[in-house]
Amino acid sequence: MTAPNKQLPAIEGGVPVRKESLPFYRPSVDETDVELVTKTLRSGWLTLGPVTFDLERELARYLGAAHVIAVNSCSAAMFLALKALGVGPGDEVVTSAMTFTSTVTAIIHAGATPVLADIENETFGVAPDELVKRTTPKTRVFMPVHFGGQACRIDEVLDIAGGRGIGVVEDAAHSFGASFDGQKVGTFGDITAFSFYATKNLTTGEGGCLSTAYEELADKLRLLSYHGMSHGSWSRYADRGSWYYEVDVPGYKCNMSDMLSALGLSQLRRVDQLTAGRRDVAQWFAARLEDSPYFELSRVRSGNDHTWHLFVVRLRLDRLTIDRDQFIRALAAENIGCSVHFIPIYRHPYFRAYLDDSESYPVCEDYFSRCVSLPIFPSMQESDVDDVVSAMNRIAAYYSVS
Ligand SMILES: Cc1ncc(COP(=O)(O)O)c(C=O)c1O
Structure with missing residues (x-):
């Protein structure tokens, strides 16, 4: 033989x-992750609560963003971002043709029309000249994707958008921690969406967050992410909370839980x-x-x-x-x-x-x-x-x- x-x-x-x-991928979970999640499991509070608020504060500090809202996925984050900006039927949103399906379905679920743009060869993000070409009087928002861990040509995207009064929602599912000219992704456009899915640089198993510089948008995002209720379950059930709440808008159920936030906090530290x-x-x-x-x-x-x-x-x-x-x-x-x-x-x-x-x-x-x-x-x-x-x-x- x-x-x-x-x-x-x-x-x-x-x-x-x-x-x-x-x-292709192996998650990095260490003993501190296990300890922090276990501590939360034993704390008597599993869902949206103090650990999630800590995570939001720490994420905001890390990104240099004024406001961060933790949610249950980047897909949900992108949808909420479009809703918070008032995007709906009759509006067009231009995004990259080289992305995950949920960038585009977020646009469809918001009731708007997705318009796909080609990418450029350096960052594999949307090509700025394609954005110009695909813009019409109906274009409300650009949704660029920060692909693979580096920023797209965000400076050029913002120039094109700003000159035309178009909003910018960034899909940064891949690019937590990335920066351009020393400025972190998450601090450029109106709203940025991140993913904490299992394969991502920072993971909570499933999860994500939104960052924005604008308080009014942050308030809307928070409201929409939790049933549109005037205050969430934490403030209703915690010691000093009350049973009373009001529904201000027909919101969604996209909040993060403390169990997952514990993993997020631990991962964020390293x-x-x-x-x-x-x-x-x-x-x-x-x-x-x-x-x-x-x-x-x-x-x-x-x-x-x-x-x-x-x-x-x-x-x-x-x-x-x-x-x-x-x-x-x-x-x-x-x-x-x-x-x-x-x-x-x-x-x-x-x-x-x-x-x-x-x-x-x-x-x-x-x-x-x-x-x-x-x-x-x-x-x-x-x-x-x-x-x-x-x-x-x-x-x-x-x-x-x-
Ligand atoms: C570019 C891009 N956008 C959005 C998403 C959706 O992220 P999530 O799974 O957190 O909803 C993904 C998922 O991997 C992605 O790759």
């Missing part, structure tokens, strides 16, 4: 680079350390891949402090005989998990029916055909990066055009 050829990709029958699989772990991984990848003939690295815009929520490479398909999907399947056979961020919105069956077709989005199309999000998480080791790069190089060399 002949020994297996080590250079043969696993998908062709070779020995996988890794015995144990490397997941979020810079968690991001530093991701930054190391990004540097290890960059050092190994920057001269590769097969992979194009993502760029960091000058002035941006990148928090590396994602590490995206684009395949040089002209040098390979396989496509992106086959490449990902080959990596999976090497026991390496990766992902794709994102399927462009207009390619989903629901949106295809009424949004522009793919020809209108050449940058998104090129990006989507070639992008692979490699594994990146704070506890990933340099040897893990070596494995990922070995597997990538083995696959690329085997399927090279020459």
